[in-house]
Amino acid sequence: MPEGHTIHRLARDLTKHLGGHQIQASSPQGRFSEGAAQLDGRTLESIDAWGKHLFFEWSGEPRPLHVHLGLFGRFRRKPSPPPEPRGALRLRMIGPEVTFDLSGPTACDLLEPAAADKIYARLGPDPLRDDADVDRFVDRITKSRAAIGTLLMNQQVIAGIGNVYRSEFLFLRGIHPRSPGRTLDADEVRAIWDLSVEQLQRGVKLNRIVTRDPAEVGERAAGRIKKADRLYVYKRRTCRTCDGPIDWFEMANRNVYACPSCQVERS
DNA sequence: CTATGATGGAAAC
DNA sequence: TTTCCCTCATAGC
Numbered sequence: 001m002p003e004g005h006t007i008h009r010l011a012r013d014l015t016k017h018l019g020g021h022q023i024q025a026s027s028p029q030g031r032f033s034e035g036a037a038q039l040d041g042r043t044l045e046s047i048d049a050w051g052k053h054l055f056f057e058w059s060g061e062p063r064p065l066h067v068h069l070g071l072f073g074r075f076r077r078k079p080s081p082p083p084e085p086r087g088a089l090r091l092r093m094i095g096p097e098v099t100f101d102l103s104g105p106t107a108c109d110l111l112e113p114a115a116a117d118k119i120y121a122r123l124g125p126d127p128l129r130d131d132a133d134v135d136r137f138v139d140r141i142t143k144s145r146a147a148i149g150t151l152l153m154n155q156q157v158i159a160g161i162g163n164v165y166r167s168e169f170l171f172l173r174g175i176h177p178r179s180p181g182r183t184l185d186a187d188e189v190r191a192i193w194d195l196s197v198e199q200l201q202r203g204v205k206l207n208r209i210v211t212r213d214p215a216e217v218g219e220r221a222a223g224r225i226k227k228a229d230r231l232y233v234y235k236r237r238t239c240r241t242c243d244g245p246i247d248w249f250e251m252a253n254r255n256v257y258a259c260p261s262c263q264v265e266r267s
Numbered sequence: 268c269t270a271t272g273a274t275g276g277a278a279a280c
Numbered sequence: 281t282t283t284c285c286c287t288c289a290t291a292g293c
Contacts, residue, residue: 006274072275162275
């Protein structure tokens, strides 16, 4: 679930249902009991999303709640009052109409403002943010000897891209993941950025990753596209363009998928 | 019932 | 570069 689109969509949904309201906070599982006690009864002022990170701001509490879902983290929406907690619930936030339950996050902490600043400082431009510094992205890539497949997974280079979008973007641009960043020219890198803006916005809207050309699959509304039709290469065995076999290999700790004939490797 | 994997990343070597 | 942590749906016995 969680690449950048999921996080920004959550920020939107959480703000809509909990923003401006007094929240009952608790930690049924117990691992965030102290923090939840600090937040209980406070008003949620705003939520900021950057890459895969969420920062919740509260009235009368200078420390933001920092949440990072990691690989397993999930928010589940329930009506208020919610049913008995099931499973490991790190944090339950009960609003007037809607409750959000958080399970499995990598991070769920109240951070001193300085610690929050540190996290912001190490995040690269986020294609879903208006304040994104595109030139910084282009620079980092075109000056690097690291492979583009590794660079796209580096949150300091571009914040919010994960393993699915990485493979899909490189397929769409016809670039082999092993190509060093500096073998790409600035226009090509800008094109990757533009694609990421377009695709992540679409991901927020549909609340899922759908990279295929809408004209190709006849997209009408969210959820209308069958799972098997949403992607070009990720976890696929054959190429939709040339029908050849899709290759996969490990890069930045995860498997990347590519078509060796449609995606040119440069050196 | 147990085993496995998954759209992530930090800490340990 | 490897290890470890987070949770839970699903596959397989």
